[in-house]
Amino acid sequence: MPTCVECGAPVTNLYTEYSKGNIRLTPCEKCKKFADKYVEHDFVIIFIDMLLHKPQVYRHLLFNRLEYRDHGIDPNVFKLGILLILFDVYIKWFRLEKYYTASNIPFIEQPVFLQYLYILFLCVIEFVVFQFGVRLAVSFYIGDKYAIIKYNYIAIALIISSFGKILLILMVIWDYNGLEYSWLINIVVLTSNVEALAGN
Ligand SMILES: [Zn+2]
Known part of the structure; x- marks a missing residue:
């Protein structure tokens, strides 16, 4: 409705x-x-x-x-989620490479493919832990106020409100050193997450 x-x-x-x-x-x-x-x-x-x-x-x-759903998430939101994870992989990889170059330690001596898989794995774990962490927090917070909590809508809200991560890519394009301020964007993403959840 x-x-x-x-x-x-x-x-x-x-x-x-x-x-x-x-x-x-x-x-x-x-x-x-x-x-x-x-x-x-x-x-x-x-x-x-x-x-x-x-x-x-x-x-x-x-x-x-978005069309109402009892469970599961909209295919387009799902695609956005995948895109955000891939962005995350890129940013993490970029940071690692920068860190290793700055400290004169040779970057992990592994084939690029394995490095990518490793970072992708980390990002997927991070994404899943974040999603479940927020679900847990929400169920504790409003556990007895509502009979049903729509967890799929929590997931959708988190994905949509993380759109700010896309701005990080712009920072990479404009100025590599700008990434030092990426925590600012992380704060924007976090506050958007909170706002989107509160809006529910
Ligand atoms: Zn009204």
Whole structure:
């Protein structure tokens, strides 16, 4: 069921279409604001609001944009998850190489293929541990408040809100030394994670 992005109440529909391209947003009965203003916004606005940590934009993406699922995650979100892991592999590899060059220790004497597999393995483990860690924390935190916790939505929220990691790639392209500030982006990713979870 569509959800009001402002207050989280369920609504019957988000808009009424009078003719092609002529739509009217439905106001929410509970908070009286438009149930989902993002229906009319394009992707740039949605992206900026994600950067600005607006909880409404996460409700829009999770409940109104993606098809409702009882379990499992949307194939597109899954692809984004894979992409984020691969980005992580690249960044970790890059850092290791830099570290070894700076300290004059020869980089691990293994074929590139094995190095890649090793770092990929580390990143997948890190991803899985993070996902389960957050699930555990959420189940402790709201364990008795709700009868059912939708864990697949927690996973989706975490993946979508980690979009900031993509910015790290830009830093690599622009200036290699910029990676020293990558912790800033990690903080942005972390706060987006928190915001997306809180929006649920
Ligand atoms: Zn509302």
